[in-house]
Structure formats: structure tokens, C-alpha cells
Amino acid sequence: MHETPDPEATDNAEILARGPARRIPLNLVYDYPVRWSKYKVLRDLIQNFFDSIPRNEWSRRFGHRMVGERLSLTSQGVDFSYDWLIPIGASTKRGGDGLYAGYFGEGFKIAALCALRDHGWQIEVRSRDWRLTVVPDTLKVDGRDLQSLAYDIAHSPHHGADTTLTIAPLAHEAKCVSLY
Numbered sequence: 001m002h003e004t005p006d007p008e009a010t011d012n013a014e015i016l017a018r019g020p021a022r023r024i025p026l027n028l029v030y031d032y033p034v035r036w037s038k039y040k041v042l043r044d045l046i047q048n049f050f051d052s053i054p055r056n057e058w059s060r061r062f063g064h065r066m067v068g069e070r071l072s073l074t075s076q077g078v079d080f081s082y083d084w085l086i087p088i089g090a091s092t093k094r095g096g097d098g099l100y101a102g103y104f105g106e107g108f109k110i111a112a113l114c115a116l117r118d119h120g121w122q123i124e125v126r127s128r129d130w131r132l133t134v135v136p137d138t139l140k141v142d143g144r145d146l147q148s149l150a151y152d153i154a155h156s157p158h159h160g161a162d163t164t165l166t167i168a169p170l171a172h173e174a175k176c177v178s179l180y
Contacts, residue, residue, distance in 0.1 A: 069169035131156035
């Protein structure tokens with residue numbers, strides 16, 4: 001999650017103005033043969049925050065909060081368009097000359113798939129004026145129904161220049177989560 005251009009430049013601004021959530025299928029099927037541990041899912045999601053904040057500002061601009069079984073991660077002063085989370089290969093981290101851990105444009109999508117499919121975690125992201133919820137969906141291929149990943153995108157009260165990602169439920173993991 002790296003800073004991107006002006007929110008007015010978002011191609012999907014009309015979607016947000018329409019009211020209720022709009023489903024965006026990702027064409028990423030549930031039986032995609034990748035399995036990430038809970039640790040790897042959390043690591044990848046946290047890495048996105050780490051890559052979005054200058055190193056010397058990390059302790060001041062990154063925050064986390066555990067309430068019950070819900071973990072929220074927040075980067076202050078970092079917002080982005082959810083458009084970056086849709087196509088495989090789209091990344092804000094290119095051209096960083098090795099400054100970022102990722103740049104393939106697949107980490108969030110695979111982490112979201114494994115979180116939902118393998119660990120039963122719900123993922124929600126808020127930034128600018130939108131809220132994205134990772135959900136299962138059905139994709140029709142050659143007359144067959146395949147379970148796949150999708151995003152429900154909805155308008156959210158202005159979240160400002162911050163980005164927040166929430167993961168739940170983290171039952172047992174909540175006792176083990178230490179981000180410092």
C-alpha cells in the first residue's frame with residue numbers, strides 16, 4: 001500500500017457513488033494451489049504497511065490495535081485507490097529499486113485468498129472514501145460453478161489520508177500477535 005495519485009483520479013469513483021456495495025470478481029479460484037500459513041498471511045499484509053511508510057517514520061505512522069478477536073492495522077497519511085488490488089500484477093511498488101519487499105502485484109490477493117479460504121479470517125480494508133471486504137463468490141467456467149474470490153466495494157465515510165486493514169477472527173492468534 002504505497003501512496004498513489006489524487007483520489008479524484010480513481011476510475012471507479014462512480015461505483016462508490018451508486019450506494020450499496022458492488023461485487024468485483026477477481027477470477028482467483030479457491031482451489032488455486034497455494035497454501036500460506038497464518039504467519040505468512042499476516043507477514044505479507046503487515047509488509048504492505050511497512051512498504052508504504054518511510055522507515056524513519058514507521059513507529060510514528062503505523063499503528064495496530066487488538067480488540068477481542070479483531071486486529072486492525074493502520075498507516076497514517078497513506079491512502080490509495082482500491083483499483084490497485086484488483087488485477088494480478090498491478091503494483092504501486094515498482095521502480096523502488098529494491099526498496100520494497102513486493103512488487104509482483106499478487107501478495108494482497110494471495111494473502112486474502114489464504115486468509116479467507118484456509119484460516120476463516122475476514123479481511124476488510126478502508127482508505128479514502130471506500131471500504132473493501134474480501135468475500136467468496138461463484139465463477140462460471142464452461143458450465144461449471146467454481147468458488148472464487150471477490151471484493152465487495154462500498155462507499156464509506158471519508159477515511160481521510162489513512163488506510164486501515166482489519167482481520168478477524170484471530171482467536172488463538174490474538175494471544176501470540178506482537179508487532180514490535
